[in-house]
Amino acid sequence: MELWDIYDKDRIRTGRIHERGKPLPARDYHLVVSIWIVNSKQEVLLAKRHPDKHYPNMWECPGGSALAGESSLDAALREVREEIGINLPSDKGKLIKSDRRKNDFRDVWLFHHDFSIEETVLQPEEVIDAKWVSILELKSMFNDGLVVPTLGYYKSFFTEKVLP
Numbered sequence: 389m390e391l392w393d394i395y396d397k398d399r400i401r402t403g404r405i406h407e408r409g410k411p412l413p414a415r416d417y418h419l420v421v422s423i424w425i426v427n428s429k430q431e432v433l434l435a436k437r438h439p440d441k442h443y444p445n446m447w448e449c450p451g452g453s454a455l456a457g458e459s460s461l462d463a464a465l466r467e468v469r470e471e472i473g474i475n476l477p478s479d480k481g482k483l484i485k486s487d488r489r490k491n492d493f494r495d496v497w498l499f500h501h502d503f504s505i506e507e508t509v510l511q512p513e514e515v516i517d518a519k520w521v522s523i524l525e526l527k528s529m530f531n532d533g534l535v536v537p538t539l540g541y542y543k544s545f546f547t548e549k550v551l552p
Contacts, residue, residue, distance in 0.1 A: 389408070392455065422451035432521055435515045482498050
């Protein structure tokens, strides 16, 4: 059973806990993280979603919900470790975007880290593949409908000089 902290509209923890899978009451929010990893070749890591998940077989950056008691950074490190088996150094992460959506606060993290795809250990119920892509390939994949559409905000990274 996965438990989340509940936040109010101002991102203040309410002290209440929510069980994943149950409907989230109106005006309650939880915390989710998205993690973009860029290597020294200026490639971006993408993970392919399991076919049984929402947005089946589509590519995305690692991410997920923060567990009760977790900070945003702790959640980011855990999600990457769980989904692709990579331990990111916490001092290499930078929070680059945070926004409130319908039912959650989304924190977007950027890590610069090198590793080979052969080092990944995929969480079978979540991720079926992982690969490094160039920024040009990422744009093309997004335009071709191969990337989870909710990650469309990544385009702003180019104008804000976040991604190479």
